Amino acid sequence: MAESKPNNGNTDWQKTWRQDPAAVADLVDAMTVEREGEAQQRHQQLLAKLRREVVEQPTIYLGTGTCGLGAGAGKTLQAVRDYLEQRNIDAQIVEVGCIGLCAVEPILDVQLPDRPRVSFKQVTEDRVAGLLDAVLQAGTVPSEMTLGQFRSEIAEAWADVPYLDEHPFFAPQTRWVLANCGVMDPTRIDEYMAHGGYAALAKALTQMTREEVCDMVESSGLRGRGGGGFPTGKKWKFALNTEADQKYLICNADEGDPGAFMDRAVIEGDPHRLVEGLAISAYAIGASKCYVYIRAEYPLAIRRLEDAIAQAEAAGLLGVDILGSGVELKVMIKQGAGAFVCGEETALIHSVEGRRGMPRPRPPFPAIKGLFDKPTIINNVETMANIPGIVANGSEWFSGVGTQTSKGTKVFALSGKVVRTGLVEVAMGTPLREVVFAIGGGIPDAKAYKAVQIGGPSGGCIPAQHLDIEIDYESLKTVGAMMGSGGLVVMDEATCMVDVAKFFMDFIQRESCGKCIPCREGTRRMLEILERITRGRKKEDGDGALERFKGVMYLERLADVIKDTSLCGLGQTAPNPVLSTLRWFRDEYEAHIYERRCPAHVCPELLTYTVDQELCKGCTLCAKTCPGGAILGAPKSPHTIDMDKCVGCGTCLNVCRFEAIAVD
């Protein structure tokens, strides 16, 4: 099997090709030929084995996605290998993707023969030996490290061990797109097929016409998950109904939105779901060539996807004459070179063509005239990953979940000031409060919730009074936010909203492609206004204060002009972070502008540090560490801060052991 890999020479890759070629051939054959009698029994046994319903030897699963590796899963893996070798234990190690609970990584699961699989949290290298001693040798489950056990119909459940699907992080979720992430070996096509994979592709190719697939997706109510929310089936029909000798499908995996990582997790944890989605989508619109435009910063995701494509080609599920239907599809990977604006369809097309990634006016829409002037459909990873489920289970199954206008589920990347950071998938219409407080576990360190930033640089903030909002495309717009790609960054009382707005404007003005003036110049001016608001008085010269007030007066008008006159979605939504923070946190702006202070104690130039003369013991530690040399005082007598020299870095606050430094 490994010989058919086009890019050989790299032995690492071939190690990941562990499947049994005969099993793959049998699984593919079973898609079109009904199994009977003894052959069917053998087939069922094969499926059960691949699904690991029961295992013959102890099996250790370790989440080694990028986030797991960041938490130290690489060292854990080595420790597990060493442990098994030293004690001569015959066990299998399976590297899986990210199950989504990033906060307690590295996550390691153990499955013993005839027992269900159990998940353990925070298994760093030093805890491996203790854990494996308990589970493999003594046959016990240490409760303090347990996340939960998987449900199994065959194996004998562990007594007194909670079920993983009852864990507060997992219980409220509806995991469709993420179903296999962190559960199954992402490098094996046979495991994916044993979990029902590629059955939807076979169904579409053998039983449905292109129109029927488009109809099914349209009536399911699936809308683009990349941010726009345009009905996917409708978009496909534009391309399907356009006559052309060549059509293209592009999958947008250029997750440029800071704070979103669902595409990476899906590709790392379940790449075959995406490949199957691509194959069905390409069939539906009549495309024979497909590009996956993926961020170069995701090396592991790229490797997993390359492997998955090669495996699918070798199994006859991609390439020429897929499953004997005469349908052809070639999937190619294009690495993005880092430009946020390439999330815009026409900019992305220019980038694939080898040009500067700048948008162009629409119409003509890409579905009519796109890549190399041919009809082109661009869909996001999550949209594509939803397709196999819809085709396999029907449009009613999909539209049965969600709200009036938004169907199905949505994956969110939950991060920031929240206890359980990670990747969550909930039904559309789930209240935001449930996502942040039930799934996310609320705000750490007993701090108060301030806002959730949703939709990245194009989105907005949702304050506490709207926490009960039911998340869907329309409801978010009513509070000045948008779905975006699904980044949910939680902010607590120690976050300054003016600083957040400044952060996004800084990002947007750097990423503005420069083609149209409102976006290029306007976002720059907005950033300058915000910078003036957060600049200290002593750095202002001449008419600095006047400019500051003038800027504030123009801020909202400027935002409106940028929104109304920009060429593409990037510019049209660029002022949103400012407008939304202005709408909900005007008092914070006013404190910055009129009182010249930062209520959250974030903007360094607006902070005043003072030494409490009673508490100061004169230990001189602050004076020694102050980078500006602003702290004066003799040893063993109370110190003072020279405000003219203070740079507001806060070092003194951090080093003081007597809590004698006050900040306002």
Add this chain to the structure above:
Amino acid sequence: MVSNVKLQEVNAVLEDYPTAGRDALIPILQQVQKRQGYLSPQAVIRIGEHLNLAPSKVYGVATFYNQFRFSAPGQCHIQVCRGTACHVKGSAGVLETIQRLLKIEPGQTTRDGRFSLEVVACIGACGLAPLICCEENFHAQVSPAKAEKIIKQYQKKVTTDG
């Protein structure tokens, strides 16, 4: 002599794209940067010749994207994530600490060629914010104090290596 060796590397990349059109430009630039660490003027001119593009056009594309750099990276390349989650958890302080320790701005390389610093938009591991990446090793939940420790560690390591 040095530039000859470098041009051969560029030629080796171009051999994989014998009849390529413009759509191969970005992959070629990526391959060349992967081998050489950056895009030298000679490399840009050679790529332009191969694809029948003026060097200005090649530069036009290369400078548009954040990935491409035009000066050699240090022995230890440090990436600081400045995504939203990292920002909320204090990556600005981390970046400032590293800048102070190495005395360079993002996009620059230290004079001795040991360190280079880069700001990236999002590494995509927001659950572990703030994040920095040194020599392709991820360091999670980095505070300014932890950043100082990490940099000192690499300073020692790079010195002993060199």
